[in-house]
Amino acid sequence: MSSExxxxxxxxxxxxxxxxxxxxxxxxxxxxxxxxxxSWAAAAALVAIIAGGWTLWxxxxxxxxxxxxxxxxxxxxxxxxxxxxxxAASVRKWVKSNSGIDIPLPPKHAGVIRIQGARVNGExxxxxxxxxxxxxxxxxxxxxxxxxGTKSYPKHDFRGSDALETARxxxxxxxxxxxxxxxxxxxxxxxxxxxxxDQEPPVLPPSSLVN
Amino acid sequence: MVVETDHVGLNHDVIQGCQRGDQESFRExxxxxxxxxxxxxxxxxxxxxxxxxxxxxxxxxxxDRIGQFRGESSFDSWLYRLVVNSCLDYRRRxxxxxxxVEEFFDSFRAPQASALQNLLGDERQQQVQDVxxxxxxxxxxxxVLRYTEGLSYEEIxxxxxxxxxxxxxxxxxxxxxxxxRLSGLAQR
Numbered sequence: 001m002s003s004e005x006x007x008x009x010x011x012x013x014x015x016x017x018x019x020x021x022x023x024x025x026x027x028x029x030x031x032x033x034x035x036x037x038x039s040w041a042a043a044a045a046l047v048a049i050i051a052g053g054w055t056l057w058x059x060x061x062x063x064x065x066x067x068x069x070x071x072x073x074x075x076x077x078x079x080x081x082x083x084x085x086x087x088a089a090s091v092r093k094w095v096k097s098n099s100g101i102d103i104p105l106p107p108k109h110a111g112v113i114r115i116q117g118a119r120v121n122g123e124x125x126x127x128x129x130x131x132x133x134x135x136x137x138x139x140x141x142x143x144x145x146x147x148x149g150t151k152s153y154p155k156h157d158f159r160g161s162d163a164l165e166t167a168r169x170x171x172x173x174x175x176x177x178x179x180x181x182x183x184x185x186x187x188x189x190x191x192x193x194x195x196x197x198d199q200e201p202p203v204l205p206p207s208s209l210v211n
Numbered sequence: 212m213v214v215e216t217d218h219v220g221l222n223h224d225v226i227q228g229c230q231r232g233d234q235e236s237f238r239e240x241x242x243x244x245x246x247x248x249x250x251x252x253x254x255x256x257x258x259x260x261x262x263x264x265x266x267x268x269x270x271x272x273x274x275d276r277i278g279q280f281r282g283e284s285s286f287d288s289w290l291y292r293l294v295v296n297s298c299l300d301y302r303r304r305x306x307x308x309x310x311x312v313e314e315f316f317d318s319f320r321a322p323q324a325s326a327l328q329n330l331l332g333d334e335r336q337q338q339v340q341d342v343x344x345x346x347x348x349x350x351x352x353x354x355v356l357r358y359t360e361g362l363s364y365e366e367i368x369x370x371x372x373x374x375x376x377x378x379x380x381x382x383x384x385x386x387x388x389x390x391x392r393l394s395g396l397a398q399r
Binding site: 014026029 | 238241245246247248249250253254259263266267270271336339340343354355357358359360386389390393
């Protein structure tokens with residue numbers, strides 16, 4: 001089979017034709033308006049689908065644990081903080097007004113603690129994050145409201161700790177709030193407690209120790 | 212490159228008259244080229260109403276741009292480009308995916324010479340035109356310029372502003388697709 005067989009067929013059926021007599025009046029007549037309505041409708045539908053998908057994704061995706069958020073805070077560093085300041089009073093005020101969470105930061109820190117700033121995480125679950133340096137190590141304290149916690153319980157109710165490859169995490173509840181502390185230093189790191197305390201605790205409860 | 216230059220009574224004065232906005236000159240130019248423009252539009256679109264709109268668009272473009280025609284190429288070559296642009300504009304408005312899908316499935320069919328030859332004796336013009344109309348736009352335009360207007364590869368390359376090799380390969384590809392489709396048609 002070659003185009004030699006095809007040529008006669010195409011020549012026969014695709015030849016020139018006479019233009020209809022009314023072509024002149026058509027040319028001189030009104031120009032048809034080619035609506036772009038469908039294109040806009042398609043674009044609008046596409047945007048709606050993407051927006052809907054994004055909403056569903058946020059609604060049904062697996063909730064991130066506060067521990068994972070604390071480790072992410074260590075990885076992220078201070079660049080993406082909503083508030084970048086070393087002033088503890090400013091951080092406490094900003095966190096309170098943006099999340100309703102009061103973190104008992106003292107107005108001044110002495111020694112090794114250097115606050116880097118704060119941010120508020122989470123969609124429906126508000127999580128306040130304070131990032132800071134303890135000497136050469138990074139640390140992040142994440143605080144959430146804890147509806148199950150005893151508001152009157154004044155002491156740290158440690159829930160447990162975890163040692164990961166690059167960081168360690170410990171969590172506790174106190175006065176109706178849940179606290180998660182992550183740090184990059186090896187082993188027990190009581191100096192991180194100086195963010196809220198004026199001196200290091202003598203010893204952490206056994207359940208909070210990282211072995 | 213110069214495309215066909217027999218202007219069927221069209222002379223330089225007519226073009227100059229159009230460039231001055233003279234309506235009589237434009238009517239004369241329309242009368243001498245209307246069949247050519249309408250035929251290309253009809254073979255490309257495969258639909259009389261669409262061909263009317265494409266022809267209208269071409270002549271409106273011609274009136275609008277005739278002042279830019281400097282005679283560096285032949286008038287026919289310049290006009291062919293206007294028709295091609297109007298066809299492509301039409302295609303953009305009527306964009307279809309079906310030609311590509313059909314070509315994909317056609318690639319699995321084997322052409323048969325005898326079946327194709329039967330079409331020569333058949334009055335199945337509309338069916339053949341429908342098959343051509345379903346080609347992809349690039350293939351279809353080359354087929355139309357080749358078989359409706361009888362242009363050479365060089366002339367088609369000049370109108371479409373591509374290489375002769377591109378014309379040859381697209382026409383070859385179009386032939387293969389048409390052979391398969393027309394064979395299937397003749398067997399029904």
